[in-house]
Amino acid sequence: MLGYLLKRLIQMLLVLWIVSLVVFLMMSFTGDPVFMIVPIDATDAEIAQARRILGLDESLPVQYWIFISSLLQGDFGQSYVFRQPAMTLILERMPATIEMVVVAMVLAVVVAIPLGVYAGANPNGRLSRMIMAGSLLGISLPGFWVGMVLIYLFAVHWGIFPSSGRGDTAEVFGLRLSLATWDGWHHIALPAITLSLGTMAILLRMTRAGMMEVARQDYMKFARAKGATRHDVLYKHGLKNALIPVVTIFGLQLGDLIAFATITETIFSWPGMGKLLIDSIYRADRPVIVVYLMLVALIFVVINFLVDIVYTLIDPRITLK
Amino acid sequence: MTTTDNTLLAVHDLRTYFHTFSGTVKAVNGVSFAIGKGEVMGLVGESGGGKSVVGFSILGLIDSPGRIMGGKILLDGEDLAQAGEDRLRQIRGREISMVFQDPMTSLNPLHTVGQQMDEVLRLHTDLDAAARRTACIEMLESVGISRAADRLGAYPHQFSGGMRQRVVIAIAMLARPRLIIADEPTTALDVTIQSQILKLMRRQIADKGASMILITHDLAVVSEMADHITVLYCGKVVERGRTRDLIETPSHPYTRGLIDSIPDPANRHARLKQIPGTVPDIRNLPQGCNFRDRCPRAQALCAEQEPELRPQNGAQWAACHYPLQPGDSA
Structure with a gap:
């Protein structure tokens, strides 16, 4: 029974990791969230700044690394829109x-x-x-x-x-x-x-x-x-x-x-x-x-x-x- | 057929038909027999002869498209063919119980042996839980299952085939029914287990004064167990008599054929005799005797007129125009 539970736990972590990977990859192909946040008349400098604040100026692997490492510390990230922890929402x-x-x-x-x-x-x-x-x-x-x-x-x-x-x-x-x-x-x-x-x-x-x-x-x-x-x-x-x-x-x-x-x-x-x-x-x-x-x-x-x-x-x- | 005070069950002219798309199957077509108290009757015939349907008809367990079309099933004078479902439910398990062919499938795999035994007592007795448990343990022990108290909590899959059939027999005997219908109770078991189970059933019946209908295709089994035998062919009784008479001097050529197809251990090198041909299509039986195409004694009359059940020598009855006489060879 204990062995079974352990096996299921490892399975679960594996599933979650794969899901995070797939979802993260998919999301990066779908639209640029920066334009949903900055005003319509935003200048290039403002857009670049928003991008930096959201962490979107980094390369994809680095973004994923930041996401995963903060996730392991219990930080699931902030909603771009609500400026609140996503998990709380x-x-x-x-x-x-x-x-x-x-x-x-x-x-x-x-x-x-x-x-x-x-x-x-x-x-x-x-x-x-x-x-x-x-x-x-x-x-x-x-x-x-x-x-x-x-x-x-x-x-x-x-x-x-x-x-x-x-x-x-x-x-x-x-x-x-x-x-x-x-x-x-x-x-x-x-x-x-x-x-x-x-x-x-x-x-x-x-x-x-x-x-x-x-x-x-x-x-x-x-x-x-x-x-x-x-x-x-x-x-x-x-x-x-x-x-x-x-x-x-x-x-x-x-x-x-x-x-x-x-x-x-x-x-x-x-x-x-x-x-x-x-x-x-x-x-x-x-x-x-x-x-x-x-x-x-x-x-x-x-x-x-x-x-x-x-x-x-x-x-x-x-x-x- | 004579009905005496000693008669427990008398079946008169039972007809159970199945109405299918391809025609009406007269699985049981005018069967009569009687069983006395404490007697064992063998009900013998080939597969498809309607033996099991007789058993299920007695308990009112014929499912659509089957129906009992006529006849009487008298248990102590009460006609079960006319009884309502509520009355039949009181009778099932309490007055008449059944042992099925395959113990691997007749126990519910998801309930413990104890639960399945307890169910019978809950349905048919007023005993409290402790008394029911005691009764179950005693019954399991009497069918030869050791450590019965522990085994009550076990599931059927933890038992071997022979053990399961012992459990099935224990369930069937539990409410002390007056009649047991055993439908091929040993066919699915190893040969070594078969005789154990038969002995067990005979002892149980003798101990409790119950009667039994032993349904089987195996004349050898039935000749050891039964007081008298009824032979079915195509839904009809072709011969009936006391076991010894019927085995030693069969009157009907079909009975003779069944006896000849039992291997003889004393004569191991002889080629086993068989009845030629197969059972005819029961949906459209020919006119005349149903057995005539396979019968070595058939003559013109057999194709025209269906033979009636007539007394032969003494207490033996057979439905044949040209019955065998003692001393005849087949």
Whole structure:
């Protein structure tokens, strides 16, 4: 176990280093941030000075060296635009994104698992066909369109949900959360639903496929021959055996939503970190982008690690090596 | 068929059909038999003969597109073919339990042996957790698993095939059912393990006064275990009788063929006899006797008229126009 943890840690550091390298290289090919910062009528001397202040007058390897060595000392760089530490900017906005993603993922699982089990256990039923048709819609409709339709229906037409912002927040353990207030829940509903639909559809289809596979196994019939209820046969014996691919996809989707909830956040003016990423890309705010993407890589690595742990909890035949 | 006070299960004219795209498969087509209390009945036939479907029909475990189309399954006079799902669930595991062919796949790989045993007791008894645990340990020990208390926490993959089948048998016996349906319980096991498992099953049944339907293609196995034998061919009973009579003086040429295809250890160099041909396509069976194309005794009548089950010598019944007489050679 200790060896496994050490291996994973080294793997993680390697991934982060490669990501930093790739992102740094890519950013240096995309536009010159100096022109986003200096006034339009700036003189050549002023531009050169700004370049020197930002450290952009050095060669690329030197820039990278400065970036990495300060990063190792805990300095993640300053935003060109906000003149604030990039890490602080991101962490400030993180709770907003995380809470929206958590609500979306919980919603997706709560809906997808029972419907997927049902559709897998009754593959030819009319209700199952409707569920599968619905899931196909969930996969193929783009999030931005769903978001706009929801805004049109629930905010504009019926006026029962707000269309933008986080609403009232309250402080919980030092984090400002919408989920701590009723108004916050009211605000989070539409963006969370928008965000959850795609994941819901994928998880549903994975669950159904797994259940159809498992339904053929002898131990399902043996469980029935023992006198177990249909519910127990499906959920206790069936679902657990169908869960490994579902958990895998769940992990990937979770990371994906945290990292790239950008579109949903933009549509609903949700002040999360995805929106910060988009804004930073527009402004060529290089430090924020680099730190953001490294953080995303870290999130993915950690989630994958947790998923591996969950595997071992589900299936005793899987061991961490 | 006579039904006496001693009868535990009587199956009358059972018909289980599968409605598929390519036609209706009459997997079980008018099968009748009876088992007395404490008796072992062998249900014998080739693959595809409908043996397993009989077993699943009794427990109401026929899945779509299959359906029980007719007949009675009387357990102590109660017709299981008419029973609702709730009643069947009480019966499964409690009154009638089943042992499957492949112990590698009939245990849930993600639950411990203890959990899978406990489930039966939770479903069918009022025992508390401690009493259930004690009962599980006792049962595991009685099927010959040592250190039973420790083994309750083990998963199926930590057991060998023979051990797993012992666990399956323990699960099947746990709620003290009156009837065990064993569907090829030793086919997937090593030959050396087979006789151990058979002995174990016979002892368990004798100890608890249960009855057993032993479904197998292996007449040698069944002749050691069963009190009487029912031979199925293409979903129909072709012969039925006491084990000794049926083995020594088979009336139906199919039974004779099955017996002849058992290797004889005393005559190792003789070429093994086999029944020529294969089982006909059960979706469109020919008119007349289903066995006639493979039968050495077939005559014109066999192609026209389907033989009925008729008493032969004494208590033996066979469905054949030209049954073998004692002393006949095949």
